Amino acid sequence: MPELPEVETMVRDLRARLMGRVIERVEVSWDRMVRYPDVKSFEQGLSGRRFEKVERRGKHALFSLYGGSVLSVHRGMTGSLFLRPPGSPDDRFVRTRFLLEGGWQLRFDDARKFGRLILFDPERDAITPPWLTLGPEPLHGDLTAKALLPRLARRTAAVKTLLLNQAVIAGVGNIYADETLFLCRIHPQRPGNSLSTAELRRLCRALSEVLEAAIVRRGTTFSTYRDVDGQKGANQHELVVFHRHGERCGRCGTIIQRIVLGGRGTHFCPRCQR
DNA sequence: CGGACAACCTGGTTGC
């Protein structure tokens, strides 16, 4: 569910509201959500810590704490972080509760339990956390056709599948992959290594346009995505191909198709995207 | 190394 724009929206909201605040206690109610370290160390390692920075890398929200560790929250398909004032009614699928000073709660709510939490101390932990293996960020100016060409040079997989690969580009999910390929008029089944430099230039430009527009709209609420206050985004009204199969393409009038690529629903206009 | 695919999970929707 949450792709780069949804995570970015969440991070911006939380940055303004969590900075300098203290986590008094942590209660994990679905143990397998904590991927590192063990649940007990996770809970104890966060107690009493103060937020220093809130950042995003790909789809990971990274909370730096004074003293050096980093809390990573990955929302999986249905995860949300809610920041609730004292006395708020409970949320339905809370899996972890961060009890803050003053009775506020940061709740990780996740119906499908695909979300992941990691507490990482770069000084002491030997593991490589997943956000250090990601490809370039699409919105930081380092994703160019020139940078992308060698990354796709020997890749025969469909460009749609490669867009979803976080080691190729960070932060793209199923919605924005389809929207981007429509905007730059590239067929989702084209092999990665078949794209010309001109097409890659169009792809990079389309990707940043699609993502930036979605951030302005505070994300796409297709079914479950909500912001930290439980409010929906508005970008779902801007989608031109995603889940619009059977409707006419707004550009040429051809019926939008749906196929399955790499196990993911893929929506495109067979006339605009060759 | 790259690609295909199963596995992890449960809620909401669809169809009989």
Added chain:
DNA sequence: TGCAACCAGGTTGTCC
């Protein structure tokens, strides 16, 4: 109305 089947915006591990 009831219930089974299917679908879902993500990632990782395994096998070839």
